[in-house]
Amino acid sequence: DQQVKQNSPSLSVQEGRISILNCDYTNSMFDYFLWYKKYPAEGPTFLISISSIKDKNEDGRFTVFLNKSAKHLSLHIVPSQPGDSAVYFCAASVQGGSEKLVFGKGTKLTVNP
Amino acid sequence: NAGVTQTPKFRILKIGQSMTLQCTQDMNHNYMYWYRQDPGMGLKLIYYSVGAGITDKGEVPNGYNVSRSTTEDFPLRLELAAPSQTSVYFCASTWAQAMTGELFFGEGSRLTVL
Numbered sequence: 001d002q003q004v005k006q007n008s009p010s011l012s013v014q015e016g017r018i019s020i021l022n023c024d025y026t027n028s029m030f031d032y033f034l035w036y037k038k039y040p041a042e043g044p045t046f047l048i049s050i051s052s053i054k055d056k057n058e059d060g061r062f063t064v065f066l067n068k069s070a071k072h073l074s075l076h077i078v079p080s081q082p083g084d085s086a087v088y089f090c091a092a093s094v095q096g097g098s099e100k101l102v103f104g105k106g107t108k109l110t111v112n113p
Numbered sequence: 114n115a116g117v118t119q120t121p122k123f124r125i126l127k128i129g130q131s132m133t134l135q136c137t138q139d140m141n142h143n144y145m146y147w148y149r150q151d152p153g154m155g156l157k158l159i160y161y162s163v164g165a166g167i168t169d170k171g172e173v174p175n176g177y178n179v180s181r182s183t184t185e186d187f188p189l190r191l192e193l194a195a196p197s198q199t200s201v202y203f204c205a206s207t208w209a210q211a212m213t214g215e216l217f218f219g220e221g222s223r224l225t226v227l
Contacts, residue, residue, distance in 0.1 A: 043218030
């Protein structure tokens with residue numbers, strides 16, 4: 001049973017446009033959400049996170065939105081750049097339990113020049 | 114700082130062989146983890162450690178063993194390799210107080226069992 005779902009395996013956007021990556025979760029105990037970015041042949045790197053007490057967190061071109069009632073979060077990248085092409089993993093955890101971090105399957109983003 | 118270093122990067126094993134994946138970190142992190150990523154899947158936790166001498170099972174521990182004799186090192190042992198263990202393995206670490214999931218990952222070790 002997948003607790004963290006990324007239903008789009010891939011997404012393609014044009015350079016300069018907005019990329020929106022979506023993530024749904026089923027466990028209402030999750031209270032901290034993260035996005036990781038992964039390039040081929042590299043390990044994932046932390047991108048941005050959001051606590052359940054917030055509904056938005058912004059870091060430069062990256063913004064994460066959280067809709068707790070819908071158990072949905074999204075990552076917006078504006079403007080998208082070719083260097084953003086990577087696999088993006090959504091992850092969720094229960095506060096105080098980083099060993100309980102649960103990852104989605106990932107969405108492969110391709111930003112075309 | 115090298116961060117999290119994994120060796121080897123690639124390895125091919127025959128069914129029934131054993132091997133150890135090495136992981137070391139130079140960030141003085143207390144928490145360390147081993148994940149595996151199968152094609153098209155998310156990362157699944159194999160084992161984790163909250164400090165030297167303390168280890169615990171994750172979601173998919175069967176067929177693996179770990180030890181944590183020092184803060185820096187967290188080797189993963191595969192006994193009697195099976196084709197189902199073909200995967201990419203990632204080691205990760207974080208500070209004890211960062212209990213919110215921000216992990217630092219190594220580059221991965223790609224293992225093929227034939």
